[in-house]
Amino acid sequence: MTTFVTGATGYLGSYVVHELLSQPGGHLSLLVRARDARAAQERLWRAMQLHVDFDRFRELVAERVDLYLGDITEPQLGLPPTAYARLLERTESIVHIAASLNRKSEKACLNVNLRGTLAVIKLAQAASDDHGLAHFSDVSTTAVAGQRQSEVVYEDTAIDWDRADYDPYARSKKFCEHMVHELLPEVPKSVFRPSMVIGDSRFAQTTQFDMVSAFAFLARLPVIPIEPNARIDTVPADYVARAIVAVHRGGGATDRTFHLSAGQGSQTAAQIVQALRIHGKPLTGRLVGELEGGASRLAKMAAQAPRGSTIGRFGSMMRVFWPYITFDTVFDNQRIVEYLGQAPPVVTEYMSRTLEFAIESGFKFPYKPWPDDAPALEVWSSQA
Numbered sequence: 001m002t003t004f005v006t007g008a009t010g011y012l013g014s015y016v017v018h019e020l021l022s023q024p025g026g027h028l029s030l031l032v033r034a035r036d037a038r039a040a041q042e043r044l045w046r047a048m049q050l051h052v053d054f055d056r057f058r059e060l061v062a063e064r065v066d067l068y069l070g071d072i073t074e075p076q077l078g079l080p081p082t083a084y085a086r087l088l089e090r091t092e093s094i095v096h097i098a099a100s101l102n103r104k105s106e107k108a109c110l111n112v113n114l115r116g117t118l119a120v121i122k123l124a125q126a127a128s129d130d131h132g133l134a135h136f137s138d139v140s141t142t143a144v145a146g147q148r149q150s151e152v153v154y155e156d157t158a159i160d161w162d163r164a165d166y167d168p169y170a171r172s173k174k175f176c177e178h179m180v181h182e183l184l185p186e187v188p189k190s191v192f193r194p195s196m197v198i199g200d201s202r203f204a205q206t207t208q209f210d211m212v213s214a215f216a217f218l219a220r221l222p223v224i225p226i227e228p229n230a231r232i233d234t235v236p237a238d239y240v241a242r243a244i245v246a247v248h249r250g251g252g253a254t255d256r257t258f259h260l261s262a263g264q265g266s267q268t269a270a271q272i273v274q275a276l277r278i279h280g281k282p283l284t285g286r287l288v289g290e291l292e293g294g295a296s297r298l299a300k301m302a303a304q305a306p307r308g309s310t311i312g313r314f315g316s317m318m319r320v321f322w323p324y325i326t327f328d329t330v331f332d333n334q335r336i337v338e339y340l341g342q343a344p345p346v347v348t349e350y351m352s353r354t355l356e357f358a359i360e361s362g363f364k365f366p367y368k369p370w371p372d373d374a375p376a377l378e379v380w381s382s383q384a
């Protein structure tokens, strides 16, 4: 089975690629944005080093990966005609992960999420017509449920076209789901909606610091402006990838949507603050729900500070994530828990380690460069 994966160089994409390559058999076609084959390999190594060392990376990629140097916003994914034809001919299933998560840019969300997803769907249609497509997996987000307050949201009733969205990202991802359903009626498919993805339940390291910095910032405040009983739905990346790959490979004539979330097992802000330790020390901040509104206004003001300034960066970050941290809404996960026979680990079991790693590393992953003595790998690529 050859699976075409978009978004392999991203945070969740690297997890899914690693999980797919951890299973025996199967080939991957990865679409990577890069100027040449060597740069594509280096970008993939950067993403994959959270999971494997260089020797294992080399082995897996050389044996089981083809690289397509393209861009989902370009005609035919930015591939030369012969490479597009080869990709089409070989594609037996698709995991579409690539997206713009730029919540502030309508342009980026429209281009990457809407036009890009349409281009991937067109490939899926062509593969389905040509030789059949075993499965199409669309990685969406719980943000498609729009603006909510103190609710439990279920998969089948999450999309409500009359409801306002928090940002263009949520709106565009909602329409992506719609396109997948409308344009691939005959193809077996799954839609996955992760909630806030934070860290890994197995180890401290992460390459994604957006939500982690938001939590680290809040954790160190003397007064934390969040309602103590607000539930915060987060899920570790390893669980998300395991779920996506299990359902994708499980195949069958399914047409289902899964919340990949903590659901009703989500912990409250008070439970999280009480359990977290940074370098063994408990948090000293006091949760004060009455300050939520003021903090939201402050974040909006701080977001206006000059681009690149520390206050501006924190303002932008808090402004973007604030609704998702404070809306006290959880996404029922019974469907995936039944499918996997396992609930996700709760955030307080691993979050202290993630925060400590982030703080110690200065919120930057210590990437290893491509080894000096290692030549480019012998991998098929659309630009050899």
Ligand SMILES: NC(=O)c1ccc[n+]([C@@H]2O[C@H](COP(=O)([O-])OP(=O)(O)OC[C@H]3O[C@@H](n4cnc5c(N)ncnc54)[C@H](OP(=O)(O)O)[C@@H]3O)[C@@H](O)[C@H]2O)c1
Pocket (backbone or CB within 6 Å): 006, 007, 008, 009, 010, 011, 012, 013, 031, 032, 033, 070, 071, 072, 073, 096, 097, 098, 099, 100, 101, 112, 116, 139, 140, 141, 142, 173, 193, 194, 195, 196, 197, 198, 208
């Ligand atoms: N992280 C979360 O908390 C979370 C929660 C819910 C849902 N999700 C969903 O999970 C998916 C992955 O998110 P992530 O956190 O892994 O994001 P990410 O780290 O920003 O990765 C995004 C990926 O998409 C690729 N991409 C962007 N524009 C592209 C284009 N024009 N052509 C080809 N590839 C393009 C990026 O490639 P480059 O490396 O070249 O930029 C990267 O590989 C998204 O669909 C997102 O909606 C994430």
